[in-house]
Amino acid sequence: MNGTGLAPQVQLYANFYGQVIGTPSTQTGTLTNVGQAPLLISGIVYAGPTDFVESNNCPIAPNTLAVQASCTISVTYTPTFVGSESGTITFNDNALPSPQTASVFGSSVSAAVPTLTPSSLTFPTVLIGQSSTPQTATLTNAGTGPLGVESIYSYGDFPETNNCPGSLAVGASCTLTVTFTPSQLGQEYGYVYINTDNAYNNISLSMTGTGQAPVPTITSLSLTSVPAGSGDTQVTITGTGFVNGSQVLWNGVALPCCGYESGNTQIYVTVPAANLTIAGTYQISVFTPTPGGGTSNSLPFIVYAPINYAVKSAKYDYRAITGTNLGLYPYSSAQITSPFSIQFGGGSRVDRWTNNT
Numbered sequence: 001m002n003g004t005g006l007a008p009q010v011q012l013y014a015n016f017y018g019q020v021i022g023t024p025s026t027q028t029g030t031l032t033n034v035g036q037a038p039l040l041i042s043g044i045v046y047a048g049p050t051d052f053v054e055s056n057n058c059p060i061a062p063n064t065l066a067v068q069a070s071c072t073i074s075v076t077y078t079p080t081f082v083g084s085e086s087g088t089i090t091f092n093d094n095a096l097p098s099p100q101t102a103s104v105f106g107s108s109v110s111a112a113v114p115t116l117t118p119s120s121l122t123f124p125t126v127l128i129g130q131s132s133t134p135q136t137a138t139l140t141n142a143g144t145g146p147l148g149v150e151s152i153y154s155y156g157d158f159p160e161t162n163n164c165p166g167s168l169a170v171g172a173s174c175t176l177t178v179t180f181t182p183s184q185l186g187q188e189y190g191y192v193y194i195n196t197d198n199a200y201n202n203i204s205l206s207m208t209g210t211g212q213a214p215v216p217t218i219t220s221l222s223l224t225s226v227p228a229g230s231g232d233t234q235v236t237i238t239g240t241g242f243v244n245g246s247q248v249l250w251n252g253v254a255l256p257c258c259g260y261e262s263g264n265t266q267i268y269v270t271v272p273a274a275n276l277t278i279a280g281t282y283q284i285s286v287f288t289p290t291p292g293g294g295t296s297n298s299l300p301f302i303v304y305a306p307i308n309y310a311v312k313s314a315k316y317d318y319r320a321i322t323g324t325n326l327g328l329y330p331y332s333s334a335q336i337t338s339p340f341s342i343q344f345g346g347g348s349r350v351d352r353w354t355n356n357t
Contacts, residue, residue: 007034007035007093007095007096007097007098007100008031008032008033008034008035008039008065008091008093008095008100009031009032009034010029010030010031010032010073010091010100010102011029011030011031011032012027012028012029012030012031012073012075012089012102013027013029014027014029014052014075014077014102014103014104014105015027015104015105015106016077016104016105016106016107017106017107018107018108018109018199019077019079019106019107019108019109020079020108020109020110020111020199021079021080021081021082021108021109021110021111021145022078022079022080022111022145023078023111024076024077024078025076025077025078026074026075026076026077027074027075027077028072028073028074028075029072029073029074029075029102030070030071030072030073031056031058031065031070031071031072031073031091032068032069032070033065033066033067033068033069033070034068035067035095036067037067038064038065038066038067039064039065039066039093039094039095040061040062040064040093040094041058041059041060041061041064041065041091041092041093042060042061042092042093042094043060043092044056044058044060044073044089044090044091044092045089045090045092046087046088046089046090046104047087047088047090048085048086048087048088048104049085049086049087051077051078051079051080051085051106052075052076052077052085052087052104052106053075053076053078054073054074054075054089054104055073055074055076056071056072056073056074057071057072058071058072058073059071073089073102075089075104077104077106079106079108081108082108082109082110082148082197083107083108084105084106084107084108085105085106085107086103086104086105086106087103087104088101088102088103088104089101089102089103089104109197109198109199110143110145110146110147110148110196110197110198111143111144111145111198112141112143112144112145112146112147112148112168112170112196112197112198113141113142113143113147113198114139114140114141114142114143114147114168114194114196114198114203115139115140115142116137116138116139116140116176116194116203116205117137117138117140118137119137119205119206120205120206120207120208121135121137121178121205121206121207121208122207122208122209123135123180123207123208123209123210124209124210125209125210125211125212125291125292126180126181126182126209126210126211126212127182127211127212127213127214127292128182128183128184128185128211128212128213128214128241128243128264128292129181129182129183129214129241129264130181130182131179131180131181132179132180132181132209133179134177134178134179135177135178135179136175136176136177136178137175137176137178137192137205138173138174138175138176139162139164139168139173139174139175139176139194140171140172140173141168141169141170141171141172141173142171143170143198144170145170146167146168146169146170147167147168147169147196147197147198148166148167148196148197148198149164149165149166149167149168149174149194149195149196150195150196150197151193151194151195152164152176152192152193152194152195153192153193154178154190154191154192154193155190155191156188156190157180157181157182157183157184157188157190157209157211158178158179158180158181158188158190158191158192158207158209159178159179159181160176160177160178160192161176161177162174162175162176162177163175164176176192176194176205178192178205178207180207180209182209182210182211182212183211184211184243184244185211185212185213185243185244185245185289185291185292186210186211186291187208187209187210187211188208188209188210188211189206189207189208190206190207190208190209191204191205191206191207192204192205192207210291211291212291212292212293213241213243213245213246213288213289213290213291213292213293214240214241214288214292214293215241215288215292215293215294215295215296216239216240216241216242216246216286216287216288216293216294216295216296217239217240217241217296217297218237218238218239218284218285218286218296218297218298218299219238219239219240220237220238220239220299221235221236221237221238221284221299221301222235222236222237222238223235223236223301224299224300224301224302225301225302225303225304226276226302226303226304227303227304227305227306228276228277228278228279228303228304228305228306229276229277229306230273230276230303231273231276232257232270232271232272232273233270233271233273233276234268234269234270234271235268235269235270235271235284235301236266236267236268236269237266237267237268237269237284237286238265238266239265239266239267239286239296240264240265241264241288241296242261242262242263242264242265242266242267242286242288243261243264243288243293244261245261245288245289246259246261246267246286246287246288246293247259247286247287247288247289248267248269248284248285248286249283249284249285249286249287249295249298250271250275250282250283250284251282251283252283252285254287255269255270255271255272255275256272257270257272267286271301276303278303279303279304279305280302280303281300281301281302281303282300282301282302282303283298283299283300283301284298284299284300284301285297285298285299
């Protein structure tokens, strides 16, 4: 007597990740008859790339798989290229619904082994804003297959260049060239990252270097004088060698508020009103602490006594000058002569033009 039952249970997890090209790996699973009648399997068929090979010990019709019995399915993956691929196993039987399927997936990496010589670089102390002598490291493929170089990059103050191709042959090498251009005081750390298609995906070259500040110089001030009694006053100082940590000095004493460094050529500082109460000539300079650093030249800043203008009243003496028959008509004029001097702005005269308007 023939019959059908529940669909068999397939327990197969055939996912392969990071498999090295040319090396096989096998995963197994089970097909279990969870129905109430013997399972008649007409075929088990794999469809997909030939890098996957399926095998099993399941009974094929007319043989059957007994109730609660299991058989084994194996999948072997031997990649032939770097990338990913997938396939499907189909189980044809007399259970409902039929057929059943299981997916297989694989991703592969190259057989290359990237090595760096040396594995780290140490740079000598360099003045901020200047560049070190370049240093190099060698990337070599010590594996048994080509090395795909996907990207090489670095960040910050350790710029790099390289002559590495997209694919590095077995035993071949290429060169990484790195310089150190510090932008801040003290020790810095950095990395060159190398992304590849090998099993470990990427490697890195570590780097260290120390930035040293130059002695700053001042070339100009945005404001060179203010009247005594002024409020808080912002001054932009232009020069060279300014770094984060540089201080603005007022007659050799650090200002309490508020220096902000912009690049290496400008500092914005607020001179407090308390420093601007007494007239005089003061010196502005910039100090940068160690490593390196020092005190810049100074430029004068003048606080001058304000000029107060006063209004003084003056006595005026109005005297009339009369005359007749001047022959004036509308919008015409005539010259008259005064019997006394008329004062005008420190001078005097006795003749004036008059208008009839």
